[in-house]
Amino acid sequence: MPTGGLGAHDVHGLVDADREVALLLDIIAATSSGPGVEPMAAAVARMITAATASDVCFVHVLDDTDRSLTLAGATPPFDEQVGRVRLPLGSGVSGWVASHREPVVIISNKEDDPRYVPIVSLRGSDFTSMASAPMETEPGGLVGVLNVHTISRRDFTPxxxxxxxVIGRLIAGALHQARLHRQLSARERAHENFAEQVIAAQESERRRLAADIHDGISQRLVSLTYRLDAAARAVDDAETAEAVEQIEKARDLADLTLAEARSAIGGLRPPVLDDLGLAGGLASLASSIMEVDLELELADERLPEHIEVALYRIAQESLQNVVKHSRALTATVSFTVADGVARLEVSDNGIGFDPGEERVPGTNNVGGYGMLSMAERAELVGGRLAVRARPGSGTTVTVTIPLDVSDPAQTD
Structure with a gap:
């Protein structure tokens, strides 16, 4: 039976005049029940059961692989099976209808039909007659299959x-949009999970390196300073002044190396970020920078861990650029959360640079590796980095990250 070109006007004549407007209103209500596939399919199942005077309706929707159907909506009590029943295309009556894009009517003795595959959870043996029809969008894209069943024998008419x-055609577009919304949401969740995993892996490696430096290099440097002190005490100052001087220089070098190792440990994994959150981490970072007078404007807000880590690293890189390249006397670090957006801004009154030259002063890389690294970190957590600079007018680095307002980390 051809299905092309069906529309709202085709309802006319298929039901009583009094029922026609009510049916169209029911279809509108069902397709307006929200962006979710399951709520819409549930509303469709209830509406079709009433419209066709059948006992139960099953709405099978094509899954995201386009290779099987999933029960997305059903008349109670079968709504408990939503999401649990899957049929490969070509399997069962629904799979046959999906593959051939043609309706099927079985008046009785379903078990004798070679296309029929019993599904215990849907209690097919309780129903005598069934009709199955494809749901398609223009110009013929399959969305799913509608099945209606009756306990008593029913001769389904043309x-x-x-x-x-007609109903399948009218609701197919809305269900198709719901499927696209579900796929987009799944991709967004996958991207968020990927970002968290990447950042977690990076931080895990940083923890390992910090531990290796602390347990290995730092401990050996401490032992070296003890031995140098002992050597200095054992040397006769009157006879070996030169040896004493060299030992003192060696000890100074060991102390300097130990300080650099401890600084590297702090840079790899600052414990304050775990204990005090981003605001505390930024304040601690600022206190370690003596070359520039820093002003802080920090909101005491906790964010998901992977976002806090990303913003901290961006601030760390920005402040390193300020110290190394800007020749600034003062700088400002601002962190705010408002209207579902986290915002970090690092600005200085230094020499700035010309963005048109695509080169950060003091670097050898076009565009500046640090800038690229910061932009990638921001994008990884769904944010955006912007740099405003002009020769002689300083530089401002701004990061904005939209937040999921439902995340519990933002409501603690």
Whole structure:
């Protein structure tokens, strides 16, 4: 039976005049039940059961692989099976309808039909007659299959099937949009999970390196300073002044190396970020910078860990650029959370640079590796980095990250 070109006007004549407007209103209500596939399919199942005077309706929707159908909506009590029943295309009556894009009517003795595959959880043996119709969008994209069943024998007429096809065509577009929304949401969740995993892996490696430096290099440097002190005490100052001087220089070098190792440990994994959150981490970072007078404007807000880590690293890189390249006397670090957006800004009154030259002063890389690294970190957590600079007018680095307002980390 051809299905092309069906629309709202095709409802006319398939139901009584009094029922026509009510049915169209029911279809509008069902397709307006929200962006979710399951809520919409549930509303569709209830509406079709009433419209066709059947006992139960199953709405099978094509899954995201386009290779099987999943039960997305059903008349109670079968709504408990939503999401649990899957049929490969070509399997069962629904799979056959999906593959051939043609309706099927079985008046009785379903078990004798070679296309029929019993599904215990849907209690097919309780129902005598069934009709199944494809749901398609223009110009013929399959969305799913509608099945209606009756306990008593029913001779489904061509008008009944035409009504199912019309309803299927009218709701297919909305269900297709719901599927696209679900796929987009899944991709967004996958991206967020990927970002968290990447940042977690990076931080895990930083923890390992920090531990290796602390347990290995730092401990050996401490032992070296003890031995140098002992050597200095054992040397006769009057006879070996030169040896004493060299030992003192060696000890100074060991102390300097130990300080650099401890600084590297702090840079690899600052414990204050775990204990005090981003605001505390930024304040601690600022206190370690003596070359520039820093002003802080920090909101006491906790964010998801992977976002806090990303913003901290961006601030760390920005402040290193300020110290190394800007020749600034003062700088400002601002962190705010408002209207579902986290915002970090690091600005200085230094020499600035010309963005058109695509080169950060003091670096050998076009565009500046640090800038690229910061932009990648921001994008990894769904944010955006912007740099405003002009020769003689300083530089401002701004990061904005939209937040999921439902995340519990933002409501503690």
């Amino acid at each position: 008008r009944d099937i035409q009504l199912l096809l």
